[in-house]
Amino acid sequence: MNLTQLIECSLQIAWEYLERSGELGEPREAGDFLLSSIENMVSHGERRRLMLSNKAIDQYRKFRSSKLAA
Secondary structure: OOHHHHHHHHHHHHHHHHHHHOOOOOHHHHHHHHHHHHHHHHHOOOOOHHHHHHHHHHHHHHHHHHHHHO
16 A cells, blocks of 8 residues: 555545544544545554544544633
8 A cells, every 4th residue: 555545545534433423523624624634644654544533533522612612
């Protein structure tokens, strides 16, 4: 699996999970955030698909939580 496929697959896993759980929020914002998060982790050497998606989900939840609290 090349890096583009790794990013796409990880993004899809995170997106589908958040969508099923009702936590997705605004699609454009969610997509931008998840993609940025995953690309950042890949640029730092992470290559495990589920680790990328799970960490992106956790980061997105924190982002949404802080945004809703403000």
